[in-house]
Amino acid sequence: MTQNNREEFLRRIEEHKLIIYKICNSYCKNVSDRDDLAQEITYQLWRSFNHFNGTVKFSTWMYRVALNVAISFYRKSKKEGQIIELTAPYTELADKTGNNIELERNIDKLQQFINELKELDKALMILYLEEKTYNEIAEILGITETNVATRISRTKEKLKQQFQTLNN
Amino acid sequence: MEDIELKSLWKAQDEKLNKTLKLNQFLLESLQKQKAESKLNRLARYKTGVTVLGIAWTLFLGLLVYGNGFKNPFFSISVLMIALCNLVAVVIYITHIVLIKKLDYSNSITDTQKKLIQLQTSTFSIGRILWLQLPFYTTFFWSSEMIAANDIRFWLIAVPVTLAFTLIAVWLYRNLTPQNAHKKLVKAMVLSSTEYTSVIKAREFLADIENFKTTD
Numbered sequence: 001m002t003q004n005n006r007e008e009f010l011r012r013i014e015e016h017k018l019i020i021y022k023i024c025n026s027y028c029k030n031v032s033d034r035d036d037l038a039q040e041i042t043y044q045l046w047r048s049f050n051h052f053n054g055t056v057k058f059s060t061w062m063y064r065v066a067l068n069v070a071i072s073f074y075r076k077s078k079k080e081g082q083i084i085e086l087t088a089p090y091t092e093l094a095d096k097t098g099n100n101i102e103l104e105r106n107i108d109k110l111q112q113f114i115n116e117l118k119e120l121d122k123a124l125m126i127l128y129l130e131e132k133t134y135n136e137i138a139e140i141l142g143i144t145e146t147n148v149a150t151r152i153s154r155t156k157e158k159l160k161q162q163f164q165t166l167n168n
Numbered sequence: 169m170e171d172i173e174l175k176s177l178w179k180a181q182d183e184k185l186n187k188t189l190k191l192n193q194f195l196l197e198s199l200q201k202q203k204a205e206s207k208l209n210r211l212a213r214y215k216t217g218v219t220v221l222g223i224a225w226t227l228f229l230g231l232l233v234y235g236n237g238f239k240n241p242f243f244s245i246s247v248l249m250i251a252l253c254n255l256v257a258v259v260i261y262i263t264h265i266v267l268i269k270k271l272d273y274s275n276s277i278t279d280t281q282k283k284l285i286q287l288q289t290s291t292f293s294i295g296r297i298l299w300l301q302l303p304f305y306t307t308f309f310w311s312s313e314m315i316a317a318n319d320i321r322f323w324l325i326a327v328p329v330t331l332a333f334t335l336i337a338v339w340l341y342r343n344l345t346p347q348n349a350h351k352k353l354v355k356a357m358v359l360s361s362t363e364y365t366s367v368i369k370a371r372e373f374l375a376d377i378e379n380f381k382t383t384d
Contacts, residue, residue, distance in 0.1 A: 068273040071277065106177050139276070140276065142381075147382070156174065
């Protein structure tokens, strides 16, 4: 990878870094796993960056790579020593400094409910909440738009019910 | 809770997350150097090694048949059948290597995950094919003279052993499938607990993918 490519890659990743965070948060329950997954996603993105040809939007390409890596990572029953020990944590999340306790609680609950979804439903909901169009979601996941609509509607209903149960 | 609220909540975490992604060129290079040896690359190298050994073994068997010049048909046919089983396994391994090399994480999620599962479970299936060569290891020393001599040891030992090995090979071929991975005997015979769990999970996930792709 040339110096220009590296800079371009870093710029693009910086622009879309929240995608990595949110996917890691949704697929890993503990902080060290999140860090490992963020590392793995970044590495795979970097490896694939040379093949990115602009036929799809960068974010679409990035979601595909990141979600594929996250689902594979999640499915591994046992880690196989692939994670590199870096001298500093790879990701660092902001402290919970929120003044709005209710909001914090709801964010945590939403994250928890999404965490509990099956791998593919989780990917679907992340893309939906990220306000991707049904067409983009279908393209990323490799399913039809009708299927996207049906599944989103079902999963949303499930999430709403979980929130209602929580609040009652 | 309405859609808009779910989306607002999701957006609200941006602020929480938007602190730092400690990503810089130094860390990227460090990652690249240390992770050049990815799991899939290791798998491809392992499969390439096995393929080279398989090809060498198959060639050796071919030379044996050629050297024998079909003087003893039992020997030649047995060795040819063993070579054929190994050849099929070699072809499957080569297909795997191509699949690994072509695997692209930027393809759609369902397709990429299906390919990964295919890789995971087909390794399991190669074992079935290799078991088929088992009975031929008990027939290569047979000869027309042994049959003509009507030696009781041939009929009471050699033939029943071959029949037993044939039954075992056929049973294993039929039963050692990923679909049967949950069966106790299959589990005990072939799979370590880690492999067992991953094959079972792979099958379940494959069913999830198929289900996910259909609107019911």
